[in-house]
Amino acid sequence: MATQSKSSILPTVRVQREDFDLQAEVALLSVGRHDIGAVVTFSGLCRDEGGRLEALELEHYPGMAEAEITRIADLAIERFSLGGLTAIHRYGTILPGENIVLVIAAASHRQAAFDAANFVMDFLKTSAPFWKKEHGQDGKAGDWVSAKDADDAARTKWTTDR
Incomplete structure (x- = not known):
């Protein structure tokens, strides 16, 4: 889903059950573009948590998740003068080693692309x-995973004066 941002750059935002292909997504964003000097990707994978995790269950609020990710993407495009941005987040049952999230930031210069990818992930x-529940190797469903203070602190760095 792409929406119009204040700039002429339209972010690509998808929330989907199926996996994504990192190389194909990078190519969609950058092939034939001569205004882009840097492409930074972040791919978040499901960990096995030391062998105890069988799967991660991800739920989302349909419509609202896409709208919030688009809002974040639009902020990143404006703040870092991006040439393009893709954000894909999966839901459903994710096994260890599988993709969860992909952020691709394209800019004229590397620092803007790195900063934008970090910004998007910190806000996501x-x-x-999204809500996460761990399913253990023992067959038991764990609790829903709580938000971490470190995630809030990472986001705060973007909203305070530096």
Whole structure:
């Protein structure tokens, strides 16, 4: 889903059950573009938590998740003068080693692309309406995973004067 941001750059935002192909997504964003000097990708994977995790269950609030990710993407495009941005977040049952989230930031210069990818991830972790439940190797469903103070602190660095 792409929406119009204040700039002429439209972010690509998808919330989907199926996996994504990192290389194909980078190519969609950057092939044939001569205004982009840097492409930074962040791919978040499901960990096995030391062998105890069988799967991670991700739920989201349909419609609201896409709208919030688009809002975050639009902020990043404006703040870092991006040439393009893709944000894909999966939901459903995710096994260890599988993709969860992909952020691709394209800019004229590397620092803007790095900063934008960090910015998007810091806001996704704290603002996008997703919920995670761990399922253990022992067959038991764990509790819903609580937000971490470190995630809030990471987001705060973008909202305070430096």
